[in-house]
Amino acid sequence: MTAFGKLVRTTAFRLTLVYLLLFAMFAASLLAYFAWNTRRLITEEITQTVNAETSEINEIYDRGGMVRLVRTIEYRALRPGANLYLVTTPTGQAIAGNVGSLAPGVMATRGWSETAYRRIEDSDDRDHRALVRVTELENGFRLLIGRDLAERRRLFGIVAKAAQFSVLIVVVLGLGGGIFVARRVLRRIDAMTGTAQRIMTGDLSERLPVGRSGDEIDRLAENLNAMLERIEALMAGLKEVSDNIAHDLKTPLTRLRNRAEEALAKSGCEADYRAALERTIEESDGLIRTFNALLMIARAESGQARGNMDDFDAAEVAEGIHELYEPLAEDDGMTLKVKCEPTPVHANRELISQALANLVENAIKYGKPAGTVVSMDARQITIEARRDGDQVLLSVTDRGPGIPEADRKHVIERFVRLEASRTLPGSGLGLSLASAVATLHGGELRLGDAHPGLVATLVLPARAGAGDRVAPPIPDVPQKVA
Amino acid sequence: MTAAERTMRLLIIEDDRESADYLAKAFREVGHIADHAADGEEGLAMAESGEYDVLVVDRMLPKRDGLSLIGALRDKGNTTPVLILSALGQVDDRIKGLRAGGDDYLPKPYSFAELLARVEVLSRRRGGPAEETLYRVGDLELDRLSHRVARGKDELTLQPREFRLLEYLMKHAGQVVTRTMLLENVWDYHFDPQTNVIDVHISRLRSKIDKGFERPLLHTIRGAGYMIRDGIR
Numbered sequence A: 001m002t003a004f005g006k007l008v009r010t011t012a013f014r015l016t017l018v019y020l021l022l023f024a025m026f027a028a029s030l031l032a033y034f035a036w037n038t039r040r041l042i043t044e045e046i047t048q049t050v051n052a053e054t055s056e057i058n059e060i061y062d063r064g065g066m067v068r069l070v071r072t073i074e075y076r077a078l079r080p081g082a083n084l085y086l087v088t089t090p091t092g093q094a095i096a097g098n099v100g101s102l103a104p105g106v107m108a109t110r111g112w113s114e115t116a117y118r119r120i121e122d123s124d125d126r127d128h129r130a131l132v133r134v135t136e137l138e139n140g141f142r143l144l145i146g147r148d149l150a151e152r153r154r155l156f157g158i159v160a161k162a163a164q165f166s167v168l169i170v171v172v173l174g175l176g177g178g179i180f181v182a183r184r185v186l187r188r189i190d191a192m193t194g195t196a197q198r199i200m201t202g203d204l205s206e207r208l209p210v211g212r213s214g215d216e217i218d219r220l221a222e223n224l225n226a227m228l229e230r231i232e233a234l235m236a237g238l239k240e241v242s243d244n245i246a247h248d249l250k251t252p253l254t255r256l257r258n259r260a261e262e263a264l265a266k267s268g269c270e271a272d273y274r275a276a277l278e279r280t281i282e283e284s285d286g287l288i289r290t291f292n293a294l295l296m297i298a299r300a301e302s303g304q305a306r307g308n309m310d311d312f313d314a315a316e317v318a319e320g321i322h323e324l325y326e327p328l329a330e331d332d333g334m335t336l337k338v339k340c341e342p343t344p345v346h347a348n349r350e351l352i353s354q355a356l357a358n359l360v361e362n363a364i365k366y367g368k369p370a371g372t373v374v375s376m377d378a379r380q381i382t383i384e385a386r387r388d389g390d391q392v393l394l395s396v397t398d399r400g401p402g403i404p405e406a407d408r409k410h411v412i413e414r415f416v417r418l419e420a421s422r423t424l425p426g427s428g429l430g431l432s433l434a435s436a437v438a439t440l441h442g443g444e445l446r447l448g449d450a451h452p453g454l455v456a457t458l459v460l461p462a463r464a465g466a467g468d469r470v471a472p473p474i475p476d477v478p479q480k481v482a
Numbered sequence B: 001m002t003a004a005e006r007t008m009r010l011l012i013i014e015d016d017r018e019s020a021d022y023l024a025k026a027f028r029e030v031g032h033i034a035d036h037a038a039d040g041e042e043g044l045a046m047a048e049s050g051e052y053d054v055l056v057v058d059r060m061l062p063k064r065d066g067l068s069l070i071g072a073l074r075d076k077g078n079t080t081p082v083l084i085l086s087a088l089g090q091v092d093d094r095i096k097g098l099r100a101g102g103d104d105y106l107p108k109p110y111s112f113a114e115l116l117a118r119v120e121v122l123s124r125r126r127g128g129p130a131e132e133t134l135y136r137v138g139d140l141e142l143d144r145l146s147h148r149v150a151r152g153k154d155e156l157t158l159q160p161r162e163f164r165l166l167e168y169l170m171k172h173a174g175q176v177v178t179r180t181m182l183l184e185n186v187w188d189y190h191f192d193p194q195t196n197v198i199d200v201h202i203s204r205l206r207s208k209i210d211k212g213f214e215r216p217l218l219h220t221i222r223g224a225g226y227m228i229r230d231g232i233r
Helices: A003-008 A011-077 A150-200 A216-265 A270-302 A314-331 A349-366 A405-411 A430-440 B017-029 B040-049 B066-075 B091-099 B112-127 B160-171 B179-185 B197-209
Strands: A084-088 A094-097 A099-102 A111-119 A128-136 A142-148 A310-313 A335-340 A344-347 A380-388 A391-397 A444-449 A454-461 B009-013 B033-037 B054-058 B082-086 B104-107 B134-137 B140-143 B148-151 B154-156 B218-221 B225-228
Touching: A003 A011, A003 A150, A011 A084, A011 A094, A011 A128, A011 A142, A011 A150, A084 A099, A128 A150, A150 A216, A216 A270, A270 A349, A270 A430, A310 A314, A314 A335, A314 A344, A314 A349, A314 A380, A314 A391, A314 B197, A344 A349, A344 A454, A349 A380, A349 A391, A349 A430, A349 A454, A405 A444, A430 A444, A430 A454, B009 B017, B009 B040, B017 B033, B017 B112, B033 B040, B040 B054, B040 B066, B054 B066, B054 B112, B066 B082, B066 B091, B082 B091, B082 B112, B091 B104, B104 B112, B112 B179, B112 B225, B134 B160, B140 B160, B160 B179, B160 B197, B160 B225, B179 B197, B179 B225, B197 B218
Parallel strands: A335 A380, B009 B033, B009 B054, B054 B082, B082 B104
Antiparallel strands: A084 A094, A084 A142, A099 A111, A111 A128, A128 A142, A310 A344, A380 A391, A391 A454, A444 A454, B134 B140, B140 B148, B148 B154, B218 B225
């Protein structure tokens, strides 16, 4: 495409053309209105003058007869810049006036007409135009009084010239401005296209140029940059996941393979083989679990699970998870408590349950206080469902060692396990999943200090407008306690 | 694995030859009859003509996919229980499978013990009598209407969830019930807890119904799950 073709094809240029046309039409109609009105005004003035003189001369004729009339006409015709006068006999012979020639038939029609004429004293051969009124005198004589139209024409000429000139200016300025704007826009768009192409070839860190004017192109660039930011983060996440998968799945796979090899190499008895096979199955079950968790995180992060959202009370989930894990906690020497208030959410129930279950499992596994002699209070884990403004907080609080502030962000990442927990079984994916689930719902996973202990909170947006619908407890009826 | 108490006729519709052979062999070893179809069309034809107790259907099949096969069967009024096997293990996929007319859904990879337990429960559900109101195993009685549980002359007090756990176990008395089945049917969770959370519930229940009695009723089936049955058989 040629540079000009490209220019013509820009939106800015096309818009300019449309505006140009509109402005030209506007200027033309303004001038046309002006011209028409001026013409009307001049015509009106002429008509009035001619009318006044006609009645004046008629009066003179009435009083002094033909002789007086002719004399008056002769006299008036000699004045400089005079009107046109002509008196003719019934047969059409001129007897007085300053008109040399007229268009044929003008004297025959009474009333107003526009005509070409020449004065008697005119030396040149040019025709002039005049607006004339013909009246009939009593005896068939006719009187013509008129006025030259040169003034009107000259004025009209000025207006017409102004119209041409202004349209020309509008076109030149408009075209120039259009090309200027279009080229500017084109240059910026070309710069964006170039950057986009570079980004597509692989350099995701590149960003579009953003100007300082804050106009729509800048806003577009800003939004595209934000999108690139997100894509880059997702890509980085993907890369990190694949790296981690490579590492954290290969390690147990290697272990699996080594065990099988070892069992084959050693000529053991059936019991040895059996034990080796059992451990193989155990190991592969662990791998499957890790794999499932990874898939689930990927799914939550990509937003695919958004389909299965229901309206429900998050407190039910908290109570359900409490009920499921309470015996396990007790077997581990801990107490699991639950504290609930109505917390309406619009969410994927299954995922929220799983995320909360992960937090509770973590609390049971890692939330034991250090030392041997600890009070019962220190062995308590609390699940809480609470509403805070337009947020629903689902938290799990333990009294264990907690997580140092510096590690809190880190520990949410996939496969990250702190030194202290490496000896315990687990995939290092529990918090990642909980965080992915919270993010999917437009919330976040917050890790805080419970002084001592860890408080892990799923922050979810509350269901809009649901707060008012929760019925207050009826005081007369004793509330059922689960 | 113990021999099956009742022989089932199964149809395995699975395109992977090795998995199908493994499944058929494993089912035959425990005393069931297993046929095999390698694609969706063949599977549909066999399911329509043969009298099968349970169909084990892979979700992704050549010629006609698993869900469409089930839909076609159901449209023709065939109510043979179907267990769907699928590499897609997520919650929404499971819901899709059940909505299409499947009776149970098992994500791959699975253990044979889990599959066998589920297939047996499905086949029993079909031939079994209408829902009873009173379950009895040995001298253990559970009344579903009055929520009363008694062992011999002793009245037992169970928590609501323990009651539902026992109810499910007794409904499938004599059958292996896996941990996942319990989690799905008693708690309605479809995720995989990392810990032995179900075992703790079972051991609590066991302490209530078996402790102090000579004959245990609630048995742990190694590598599979649990079963409630009268000890002597």
